[in-house]
Amino acid sequence: MYDRILVPTDGSDVSAAAEQAAIAFARAHGSEVVVLAVGQPQPPIASAEAAMAIDPGLDDAVLLAAAREHARKVANAAEAAGVKCTSLAVLDYSPADAILATADSHACDLIFMGSHGRRGLSRLLAGSVTQKVLADAHVPVMVMRPRASGRK
Numbered sequence: 001m002y003d004r005i006l007v008p009t010d011g012s013d014v015s016a017a018a019e020q021a022a023i024a025f026a027r028a029h030g031s032e033v034v035v036l037a038v039g040q041p042q043p044p045i046a047s048a049e050a051a052m053a054i055d056p057g058l059d060d061a062v063l064l065a066a067a068r069e070h071a072r073k074v075a076n077a078a079e080a081a082g083v084k085c086t087s088l089a090v091l092d093y094s095p096a097d098a099i100l101a102t103a104d105s106h107a108c109d110l111i112f113m114g115s116h117g118r119r120g121l122s123r124l125l126a127g128s129v130t131q132k133v134l135a136d137a138h139v140p141v142m143v144m145r146p147r148a149s150g151r152k
Contacts, residue, residue: 001029006108008036008099008133011070018114018144023078025112025142032084036102037071038095039063064091096132103139111141 007022009015019035026033041060067089075087086106092098103111115130134141 002026002031002110004032004034004106004108004110006034006036006099006103006106006111007074008038008095008102008111008113009070009074010038010095011066012114012116014114014116014144014146016114017146018112019074019077021144022112022142023081023083026078026083027081031110032086033075033078034102034106034108035071035074035078035085035087036099037067037074037087037089038098039067039089039091040093040095041091043093060091064089067091094132096129096136099129099133100136103137109139111137111139112144113141114144114146116146 005022005026007019009019022033025031039060041063068087071087071089075085078085088102088106090098090102099111099113102108111133113130113133115128130141130143134143
């Protein structure tokens with residue numbers, strides 16, 4: 001049914017739940033997994049005040065190394081479950097664009113991702129990576145949302 005499943009991750013709890021579900025789904029369907037960790041680089045600094053607010057420890061090399069480490073950890077979990085896995089890490093100002101480009105370049109036929117489930121003003125202000133992927137993907141997208149408090 002699905003040969004290659006892209007599993008984008010940002011290291012959040014929501015992504016962790018989607019990673020586990022995607023690995024189980026891939027195993028059940030005999031699919032390969034491509035894990036993509038996207039780090040968002042710091043934007044160019046326009047003022048001295050803004051420069052003081054940015055953590056100097058979060059330079060691009062550190063962000064990319066952390067993304068690589070997380071992608072490898074997810075790949076190890078997939079391989080331990082018997083699922084063939086490729087791990088990738090990139091830096092991109094637009095995680096959604098990186099996800100879409102990776103789905104195309106790696107011939108993925110499904111994207112399996114988590115969503116923080118933002119609504120209203122927070123979604124409008126923060127934007128939604130998942131919404132952009134849903135709108136622009138050329139392949140099906142399976143989205144896992146966090147469970148509501150008190151639901152089983």
